[in-house]
Amino acid sequence: MILILIFITALEVSYDNKRQILDVLELNENEYLPLADIVELVGIQFILDHRHQRITLFDDNHMVRVTLDTPIYESDDTLKKLVIPFTMIDGDVAIGRDEVTAFFADNFERLVFLKEVVSVPEIRAISLKRRGDSVSLKIISDDEIKMIVGFEGDSGTIEIDGKIVSGFEFPEPAGIIKKMKIVQFPDYVKINLKMKSEDFSFIPTKGSVILYPKKRGEVDLIVIDPGHGGIDPGAIGRLGTYEKSVNLAIARRLKRIIEKKTKIRVILTRNSDRYLSLSHRARIANKNKADLFISIHCNASRRSSSRGFEVYFLSEARTSWERAVAARENASIRFDLPKAKFNSELEFILWDLAQTQYLEESNHLAECIQDQVCRELKILNRGVHQAGFYVLYGCFMPAVLIECGFLSNLKEEKLLRDRNFQERMARAIYKGIETFIKKRQG
Missing domain, CATH: 3.30.457.10 (Copper amine oxidase-like, N-terminal domain)
Incomplete structure (x- = not known):
């Protein structure tokens, strides 16, 4: 990071x-x-x-x-x-x-x-305030401080562009922080953190970050990924509808609904028409310790009569249709750097055995969303599928890819362009997520 x-x-x-x-x-x-x-x-x-x-x-x-x-x-x-x-x-x-x-x-x-x-801020101190096992880590500076926090497992880093001033006091670890090391580089400060366990979450605020323990199964953060964007338009309908635009519209509505109805935080991988590599999207979810990853897409087929709604989770494709959908969505990798290449199919899908622990929950999340959307919108139920989507590859949390309908079908393209339908789609997806969370928490 x-x-x-x-x-x-x-x-x-x-x-x-x-x-x-x-x-x-x-x-x-x-x-x-x-x-x-x-x-x-x-x-x-x-x-x-x-x-x-x-x-x-x-x-x-x-x-x-x-x-x-x-x-x-x-x-x-x-x-x-x-x-x-x-x-x-x-x-x-x-x-x-x-x-x-x-x-x-x-x-x-x-x-x-x-x-x-560039103006480099001066860091006067780092304060740790503990309340139970929760800790507020604050950067003390006369300048505006912004920071990006990233974690993998029980380890994380905070990197701040700035310099420590003379007289700086190094704080001792507290609460759920087991070890803390602060290193001054020529033009930035790096804070290495080691937590007491992996069962924690964090909330970044202005110039500080709150770290707190959480129970297994709790959902505090969802990353929503509007597929495609920028130079990658995705599918294009007969009416000139760009998939990337529909994906972003539905994702924004879903974010607003989740934040209105719950206390769950939501991060969009993109909030504008810009390109993100497929691997970077999963990296955003991992670095922020997201509890769920939802990738929003629209479908396409050479057959204009193809229609309906389907949700995918990451596993080896079983049918030619699943392989075809994965191939189309994975085509975005052509916009990535030359070094982004696939290895063997088995390595591509199951590159780390640790990831397999989320396959069952991803399947369950996909089923909950599939059932709710088809029930609410009366749209053709194409079922839950599995395939090797690169955007889900490497997500260490339950992760699904949603195909909201077919832009290659004129009737569904008109629906996907409609703001009211986009709102109904977002609400139905939310209900599926809500159902999954309730069942997950018992």
Whole structure:
């Protein structure tokens, strides 16, 4: 696990061996940079028409016309689109931070690079407050502290980008913490933790983490994985519906329902249209000691008449259909790094005997969700299946992959596009999870 902590107050903008530090401007949760400074750096002319709220940028070869707060713009008589439109902040025109490199490369053949200017916080102390066996571990600093905590079994680490100041006092282990070692590296601090047992959970908060023991069978954290994303669209329906978008919509609704009805924490592997490798999705669940892993997908088939709902858990595929579905979902691995390769099928599915302890519970979780969804939505029940899904490979908790319906079936594609159906699907999945948890806890 690698932690890179960045407190962004400014960015270094560079072009053709010229550099300038610019303040980052924030508006409506988006980050911007002042346009005038960038065009001066790259040698482009810039005219602002205040009356029509229009900007003209030009050099000897190109002319671009942009209207403020409008995504569509004209570039050399061609219409193009911005994800984050130009806007006005404190009287100055601002360009979206994530638009800078692509905008000047696509329209003016100028390569503009952005580099984060990093501020390293000073760590004055680490406090441990014990209540019974529970422990609150807090980083004391005058700067804002953010941290990512990761555990495997009874061991974990906290890595913080910062430096320990002189006079720092090293705390003694307390509560469920058996051993603790704090190491200062050149530009970050690493806290190694050894717990008294594996039966614990943790809640990260601002600048601190609460570690507490829990009973076997308790569900404190669920990781929901919206399948595909970014450069990987997944299946595409006849109406142009992208599977990645439906997966994310249902996952967000499921998260909201779980958090509203229970005290269970929920983490989404992605909360936007971005690509994540299949192995990284499982790693998120493991590092956060998730109790359940739910991967949301939509199905597809060469036969447009194929329809229905099915849930999978990780085991060796028994039928040609199970192998076909797994092959389609596993195709996302082509977007991963070259080193991500399959070994033998047996090694792929059962790479560690410890993982087999979750197969029975994964099967049970799949059955609970399958029964509830088909009962609530009156959708064709295609049954519970098993196959070698790479996204479930390595999940050390009950884990299932849900196929919510067929985008290759026009009728089901229309349903999957519908917000009301997405809400009903999320509620039915929640009821299945709720049933599983109740049975698991006796």
